[in-house]
Amino acid sequence: MANDNTVFVGLDVHKESIVAAYSVGFGEVSSIGSIGVLERDIERLCKRMQSKASNVVFVYEAGPCGYGLQRQLSRAGFACHVCAPSLIAKKAGDRVKTDRRDAEKLVKALRSGDLSFVHVPDERDEAFRDLVRAWSGAKEDLKQAKQRLKSFLLVHGVRYTGSADWREAHRRWLSRFTFPEVWSQLAFEEHRRSVEDRLTQCQRLEQVLRDAAPDWRFYPVIQALQALRGVQFTVAVGVISEAGDLSRFDNPRQLMAWLGLVPSERSSGASVKKGGITKAGNSVARKLLIEAAWSYRYIAKVSPIIQKRHEGLPKPIIDRAWDAQLRLCRRFRKLILQGKNRNVVVTAVARELAGFIWDIARRTPVAAA
Known part of the structure; x- marks a missing residue:
């Protein structure tokens, strides 16, 4: 992607303005300035960038303006990424921040592959x-x-x-x-x-x-997740609406990290220091899972409510939900007996519950977007 046939475009998007910068391959980064926010302004920018290279790649930070710009560029046939602003590298001594410099920084990070892109739902x-x-x-x-x-x-x-x-x-x-x-x-x-x-x-x-x-195309997943204890309809809907297609996570650890349920770490040399959870992911889904995890403080059993939610579900899903209940109830009691704080225990259980949610979701077919 990083060659003279590709032009990298960074967009600093605001409500009333968009500031753009670009570079052809690894050449010099040039600033375009403010281009406007109307559809015709974006089309004019695209034509200008197409005149410089055969392949054009756009990027801008996720923010309050949403994904409308990404969808407009995608419909026009361009590659457009939305990056996570909290994961953009920053120089400790850099004390100057302007829209122009932000756009140029996006260009440099995009062409070097240093950006983390967010999932854009349809x-x-x-x-x-x-x-x-x-x-x-x-x-x-x-x-x-x-x-x-x-x-x-x-x-x-x-x-x-x-x-x-x-x-x-x-x-x-x-x-x-x-x-x-x-x-x-x-x-x-x-x-x-x-x-x-x-x-x-x-x-x-x-x-x-x-x-x-x-x-909704994810309704089969919502029904399957309700086989789990503590994951009633509102929890299942909330988690899936925020996370989207869980198959985009290659393993359950990625889902746990996206939810911000993994421990933070600050290690150097022989010193290893782990702290509380990162809370770096989606707060809505994380809160719902923590609420669901409290139900595992009781002994494992299939209540009449859960039994009713099992009706019509495949046996492998029901068996997996029972495995989850046995493990998580045992895990809750074990950590409590070790003297762990109850909030720490429920967070650990919520993290493992996310793994079972990932496993059940990948076993459930959904319609294509």
Whole structure:
């Protein structure tokens, strides 16, 4: 790829501008400057680059502008990569950052093969992921609304004697409680209504997800993953919508690293120091797996709920899910008996659970994109 027949183009993409730089082979890097963000501006740049070499390769950093530019260039027949900005090498003494220098740096890193590219989902997969993220955002809003209401009640010394689990009994008690002061009562009602509204939104979005999932090409994988303990529908949908096709990972260790569940390390010479997990990957999928891993603190068993999820699944998938349950439950108990912190234990179990998810996903055929 790195020869005089290839022109490497780096794009520093922003909402209102795109700054470009290029080099032909390993020649001098030249700056083009701002080219505009309209479709005709991109087409003009492509024609200009085609006049310099027969093969044109573009790259830009993943960011808030999404993958629209990558898809436009791909439809035009050009190779366009999207790189991970957190994995771009930086000089410790470099204190000058401009759009022009960023574009030139992308060109140099692209032609030397030093960039890590991110997976670009197709438009239908991304649309389904948008729906899942809307549900995930509603869950976060619900969590914050509940916390605000709890804090409000605590400030006023109001305590619920039962289990404050937001089920019918708890919500019925909240609807009947009143404050002697009118203004406090108004504030309380607004907090309570906020929780109720977020609950309704979460339920509505979850139902939309359940209705839409059968039309998605990864639905067989979602069904297969639910054979695993702790991986109910919302967890399976969340993980697959974020990770996409798990066959793009050559082994389970790559998936674990992408999820940020592998230990960090800082070693030099004979000194080897390992720390907490890197948290370098997808935070949404990682949180879902950690939530699922808590279910393995109990003894291994096939509950009626899991038994129902097994209906219609191939026997090899069910057997693999049982193997996972035996191993992970045993792993949880063993680490607890060794005196490990419970959060450390559940993270270790989540890491191994990711390996079983990778294995089950690769055993499940899906439709082509």
